[in-house]
Amino acid sequence: MIAEMTTLLSVRGAVKQFAGVRALDSVDLDVIAGEVHCLLGQNGAGKSTLIKVLAGAHEPDSGELLLDGRPVRIPDPRAALDLGIVTIYQELDVVPGLRVYENVFLGHELARAGWEQRRRMRAATTDALVRLGHPEIAPDAELGDLSPAGQQVVCMARALLREARLVVMDEPSAALASHEVANLFRVIGELTAAGIAVIYITHRLAEIRQIGDRVTVLKDGRTVSHGLDINATSDETLVRLMTGRDVANTFPPRRVVAENAPELLRVERLNRAGSFADVSFSIRAGEIVGLAGLVGSGRSEILGSIYGAIHPDSGEVTLDGQPLRPGDPAMAVRRGLGLAPEERKSQALLLDQAVYRNLSLASLERFATAGVMNRRREMTEAVAKIQSLGVRPTEPRQSIRQLSGGNQQKVVVGRWLVRECRVLLLDEPTRGVDVGARADLYALIRQLADTGVGILLVSSEIPEVLGLADRVLIVRQGRVIAECAADETDEEQVLSLLMKGSAL
Numbered sequence: 454m455i456a457e458m459t460t461l462l463s464v465r466g467a468v469k470q471f472a473g474v475r476a477l478d479s480v481d482l483d484v485i486a487g488e489v490h491c492l493l494g495q496n497g498a499g500k501s502t503l504i505k506v507l508a509g510a511h512e513p514d515s516g517e518l519l520l521d522g523r524p525v526r527i528p529d530p531r532a533a534l535d536l537g538i539v540t541i542y543q544e545l546d547v548v549p550g551l552r553v554y555e556n557v558f559l560g561h562e563l564a565r566a567g568w569e570q571r572r573r574m575r576a577a578t579t580d581a582l583v584r585l586g587h588p589e590i591a592p593d594a595e596l597g598d599l600s601p602a603g604q605q606v607v608c609m610a611r612a613l614l615r616e617a618r619l620v621v622m623d624e625p626s627a628a629l630a631s632h633e634v635a636n637l638f639r640v641i642g643e644l645t646a647a648g649i650a651v652i653y654i655t656h657r658l659a660e661i662r663q664i665g666d667r668v669t670v671l672k673d674g675r676t677v678s679h680g681l682d683i684n685a686t687s688d689e690t691l692v693r694l695m696t697g698r699d700v701a702n703t704f705p706p707r708r709v710v711a712e713n714a715p716e717l718l719r720v721e722r723l724n725r726a727g728s729f730a731d732v733s734f735s736i737r738a739g740e741i742v743g744l745a746g747l748v749g750s751g752r753s754e755i756l757g758s759i760y761g762a763i764h765p766d767s768g769e770v771t772l773d774g775q776p777l778r779p780g781d782p783a784m785a786v787r788r789g790l791g792l793a794p795e796e797r798k799s800q801a802l803l804l805d806q807a808v809y810r811n812l813s814l815a816s817l818e819r820f821a822t823a824g825v826m827n828r829r830r831e832m833t834e835a836v837a838k839i840q841s842l843g844v845r846p847t848e849p850r851q852s853i854r855q856l857s858g859g860n861q862q863k864v865v866v867g868r869w870l871v872r873e874c875r876v877l878l879l880d881e882p883t884r885g886v887d888v889g890a891r892a893d894l895y896a897l898i899r900q901l902a903d904t905g906v907g908i909l910l911v912s913s914e915i916p917e918v919l920g921l922a923d924r925v926l927i928v929r930q931g932r933v934i935a936e937c938a939a940d941e942t943d944e945e946q947v948l949s950l951l952m953k954g955s956a957l
């Protein structure tokens with residue numbers, strides 16, 4: 454609970470215009486010291502732009518920022534830090550090759566720090582990590598050896614030591630497994646107990662209920678509601694404020710996969726030292742198979758090996774009864790396999806290309822006759838997918854770099870809907886996708902299965918795997934340890950299987 458109702462930061466009428474888009478169109482926000490203030494909105498609503506304004510990455514075209522009631526300017530990131538505003542982006546601002554304490558003091562003149570100064574830095578880092586409830590993280594450990602959750606804790610320690618007054622977090626739970634999210638919430642509790650305010654962005658309503666005090670909802674760059682008490686606001690109201698409509702129950706109904714549905718994909722005793730071992734399963738036409746596992750359990754590597762991007766040590770993958778050559782993704786794609794990877798920016802998108810080209814990328818030969826591209830067909834198909842996926846803005850020629858994260862994700866998945874593949878591998882398909890668009894994406898995935906496509910789904914969100922898949926394979930430490938029917942299993946059962954014997 455909030456001890457004192459002191460407004461720490463206010464945003465008044467912030468406007469930010471990009472070429473053709475008004476990303477912020479008179480936004481208001483009030484953040485109280487010691488509260489967790491959630492920022493909600495559909496993909497492209499303006500959340501990232503707003504926090505970039507607070508981080509000094511964008512200056513607003515007009516509007517006012519007040520700290521402790523006094524007008525301030527945040528022309529650059531240094532100014533934000535000087536005011537006590539620390540932003541933790543999804544792509545953490547850390548250097549994996551440096552030690553934990555060096556990351557905590559990043560930006561200080563480390564090279565010139567003497568022995569005594571380094572000793573103090575180590576001690577201060579230890580103190581901060583203990584305060585955050587993570588004494589197990591050693592200040593001298595190499596940062597790259599920590600899990601994403603551990604790295605995030607280091608960023609929080611940095612915020613604590615910089616005497617932050619406001620910590621802004623952009624979807625901090627997106628890359629974490631469920632038990633790590635619980636740790637994250639504990640750490641956030643430590644920050645707020647120290648009077649620090651937290652702005653928390655997420656697309657997961659359940660999280661907002663767990664840790665949020667108040668919520669501000671953005672829609673199309675405007676504040677539709679600000680400073681709502683979370684406990685007095687239902688999920689339905691939040692979704693309606695965000696989307697302007699009622700969103701029906703998220704998961705589409707399952708269809709029983711026909712007894713005689715042909716087997717499309719077979720994975721036989723796939724091994725890769727250090728990643729996964731003895732993985733065998735199959736997927737039939739029309740079936741959605743979920744892979745549930747903790748971050749680091751080998752799920753993504755299994756997907757990568759099936760696709761051919763990672764070379765397994767042994768084992769075989771067959772598609773339609775014919776083996777796929779290991780390490781040959783081009784062949785896999787020709788044969789009808791598709792992969793929407795987890796790391797969309799680095800692995801999936803051509804950031805300087807237009808949205809339509811990113812959609813058609815895997816299907817160029819479909820739009821070419823005798824080596825000549827039929828641009829009109831390519832464009833028509835792209836426009837149809839932009840519409841069915843609800844990509845915003847709808848202009849197909851827009852560079853994909855300028856789309857919000859969630860809209861980029863829809864394009865990554867949409868590419869394989871354009872390709873019309875036989876088997877689709879989806880790694881965290883809804884990461885960063887808003888509540889309304891999620892329901893649309895789930896419906897599209899189910900429709901695809903209903904047309905006979907086989908789907909392998911990896912997701913850290915257990916409810917998503919259970920809601921969407923027909924069958925769930927539980928992966929622990931690189932092995933498939935159990936298989937269950939999704940409609941006969943609940944979240945707790947999956948969690949207890951995942952966690953058994955794990956270090957935490």
Ligand SMILES: Nc1ncnc2c1ncn2[C@@H]1O[C@H](COP(=O)(O)OP(=O)(O)OP(=O)(O)O)[C@@H](O)[C@H]1O
Pocket residue numbers: 471472474475476494495496497498499500501502503845846855856857858859860885887
């Ligand atoms: N550098 C830019 N150039 C042009 N347009 C931009 C730029 N940055 C953002 N936009 C546009 O501004 C709007 C708001 O984007 P923003 O990234 O703030 O959304 P968001 O609410 O964070 O979405 P998401 O939930 O998908 O992350 C979008 O229409 C986006 O395409």
